[in-house]
Amino acid sequence: MEKNFIKKNSCSSCGGKNLIQILDLGMMPLANAFLNEEELKSEEKKFPLTVAFCNDCALLQIMDLVNPSVLFKEYDYITSASAPLIPHFEGMARILTNEFIKSKNDLFVDVGGNDGTLLAAIKDNCRVLNIDPAENIAPLSRERGVETLSDFFGTETAKNVIEKYGSAKVVTANNVFAHIADIRDAFAGAGMLIGEDGILVVEVHWVGNLIGDGGFDQIYHEHLCYWSLTALKNLVNSLGMDVFRVDLIPFHGQSMRVFISRNRPVENSVLDLLKKEKEIQLDKKEAFLNFREKVEKNKKILVNTLNDLKKNGKKVVAYGAPAKGNTLLNYFELTPEIIDYATDTTPMKQGKFTPGVHIPVFSPEKAKKEVPDYFLLLAWNYADAIMKNEDEFRKNGGKFIIPVPEMWIV
Ligand code: JHZ
Ligand code: ZN
Numbered sequence: 001m002e003k004n005f006i007k008k009n010s011c012s013s014c015g016g017k018n019l020i021q022i023l024d025l026g027m028m029p030l031a032n033a034f035l036n037e038e039e040l041k042s043e044e045k046k047f048p049l050t051v052a053f054c055n056d057c058a059l060l061q062i063m064d065l066v067n068p069s070v071l072f073k074e075y076d077y078i079t080s081a082s083a084p085l086i087p088h089f090e091g092m093a094r095i096l097t098n099e100f101i102k103s104k105n106d107l108f109v110d111v112g113g114n115d116g117t118l119l120a121a122i123k124d125n126c127r128v129l130n131i132d133p134a135e136n137i138a139p140l141s142r143e144r145g146v147e148t149l150s151d152f153f154g155t156e157t158a159k160n161v162i163e164k165y166g167s168a169k170v171v172t173a174n175n176v177f178a179h180i181a182d183i184r185d186a187f188a189g190a191g192m193l194i195g196e197d198g199i200l201v202v203e204v205h206w207v208g209n210l211i212g213d214g215g216f217d218q219i220y221h222e223h224l225c226y227w228s229l230t231a232l233k234n235l236v237n238s239l240g241m242d243v244f245r246v247d248l249i250p251f252h253g254q255s256m257r258v259f260i261s262r263n264r265p266v267e268n269s270v271l272d273l274l275k276k277e278k279e280i281q282l283d284k285k286e287a288f289l290n291f292r293e294k295v296e297k298n299k300k301i302l303v304n305t306l307n308d309l310k311k312n313g314k315k316v317v318a319y320g321a322p323a324k325g326n327t328l329l330n331y332f333e334l335t336p337e338i339i340d341y342a343t344d345t346t347p348m349k350q351g352k353f354t355p356g357v358h359i360p361v362f363s364p365e366k367a368k369k370e371v372p373d374y375f376l377l378l379a380w381n382y383a384d385a386i387m388k389n390e391d392e393f394r395k396n397g398g399k400f401i402i403p404v405p406e407m408w409i410v
Contacts, residue, residue: 004067005047012183012225013235016056019063022288023216023295025049025331029355030066031220031323032076036352044355049327051219051226058283059231060207065181066221068133068152072179075134077323079114081346084385088251089174090121092201096170097122100199106169109161109193111153111186112176116141129165131157136348154182158189167195174203175252178223184235191239191262200241200260204232205252208282214253215380215404216295217324217331228282229256229273236260246273252381294405299332302407306338309374317372318342319386319400320379321349321361328378328403330356339376343367374409376401 010017027046035044050063079085093108101108106126110119113130115137122128123145130141130148141148151157153173161168171190180186190200207226210218219226233243245259245267256273281287309316318325321344329339335357342354343364350363367375371393377383377400387400387410394400400410 004070006065007048008063008065011054011057011059012061012181013059013231014054014057016054018055019052020055020285021050021052022060023051023219023292025219025327028220028327028330030071031222031326031355033355034076034321034349034352034361035355035358040353040358046356047221049219049221053285053288055285057231057234058228060226060288062219062221062224064221065224068181071222072133074136076346076348077114078137078140078346078348079117082379082382084382086117089118092172093118093121096172096201097125100170101126102169107165107167108170109168109172111171111173111190112179113141113146113148116144116146116148118172118174119146120144127165129161131161153180153189154185155189155192158192161193167198168193169198171198171200173200177202178204178225178227181224183225184239187235188239191241194261196262198261199264202258202260203249203251203255204258206248206254206256208277208280209254211288211291213405215324215328216291217328217404218252220323220327222323227256228277229258229270230277230283232258233274242266243270246270248273298404298406302403303332305401305407306334310338314373315340316374316376316401317367318359319375319377320344321354322379325378326355329354329359333357336360340372341366342378371396371398374399374401376403378403380404
């Protein structure tokens with residue numbers, strides 16, 4: 001067995017062994033491991049990718065753990081490459097600062113803060129610290145004037161941070177608590193860092209959307225857990241904290257913004273979402289069992305459509321080369337014979353090839369010059385913003401294929 005990989009046999013959250021397999025995506029490359037020309041010559045690493053549901057604590061999770069240093073130390077994803085994320089995180093930083101930061105000396109920590117987009121917005125209002133293991137991205141965060149620690153997050157890091165900076169009034173962890181294998185340790189570390197009266201705010205995909213209207217393509221090795229509020233509250237409660245507020249937000253399909261503390265009164269939003277999750281049975285394995293059928297049905301429709309377009313001489317280009325796109329391209333076996341190339345705004349991805357099926361990635365300029373007939377919208381989570389930007393393309397007869405959860409063409 002590959003030494004950078006282990007298959008786990010218990011739940012990451014509760015340690016239980018009552019796990020039921022929901023989906024097996026076979027051998028998959030790592031979703032953010034874009035390759036340069038040289039790397040195409042050697043054999044690419046692939047790892048199993050299976051999804052299971054914990055009957056004890058209701059957490060949906062993958063069973064296949066790839067060494068986090070392999071996944072995250074060199075990272076090709078930067079927050080600010082996706083324009084809609086900039087106002088989203090800047091806005092979040094300001095809202096939290098207004099409500100929870102009282103003095104310039106207060107500490108605001110962003111776990112997995114990537115290129116510092118969130119903290120740069122409020123760095124003049126309080127002390128800020130970005131803790132992120134991606135060593136290649138830390139300089140971008142520092143250039144924005146954000147103090148940055150290149151490290152993984154857990155109780156050990158939390159202790160070191162408290163020693164050096166004191167405890168934090170606000171800790172945010174956006175799209176990162178799905179990514180940590182020892183998730184109990186990460187939540188416990190955040191709990192230590194917020195001391196008695198700080199708050200922890202976590203954004204993660206909401207699994208109710210993922211198995212309903214969201215895409216299976218969000219499943220890849222970086223995403224170890226797919227949270228419902230029910231499952232997240234189970235873990236938080238077992239660590240002596242509680243969820244006091246939650247918002248569903250339109251990011252990555254639908255995400256939850258979850259507010260956690262030790263002592264704040266629980267607001268209605270929490271009770272409402274827990275009730276909704278009960279109604280759609282996110283605490284029961286049955287809700288997850290027909291997920292596989294949905295994925296297979298969509299695969300057939302999308303692959304047939306793309307094959308027909310190709311036969312009719314149409315040119316199809318992928319719009320965006322997001323991590324999730326690589327799950328879709330590989331599981332649906334969409335090769336450069338069908339997709340000519342992909343465009344992406346991330347400089348680090350341009351000139352490289354997508355993992356697995358090796359579709360070349362270029363800057364969006366290429367598709368402005370050689371206009372395709374269809375864009376396969378791999379970055380479907382930004383459909384509204386992208387459609388607006390590409391109004392001209394559509395006015396001239398170009399079409400977008402939205403690949404998940406059920407293919408449709410606009
Ligand atoms: P985007 C990332 O997943 C990585 P990805 C990570 N694992 C995670 O948890 C999720 O986010 C939440 C490009 N783009 O944000 C930029 C355009 O080319 O959907 C990005 O490469 N043109 C941490 O990678 C990609 O698409 C555009 O107009 O699936 C989008 O990536 C826009 C808006 C984006 O996340
Ligand atoms: Zn469990």
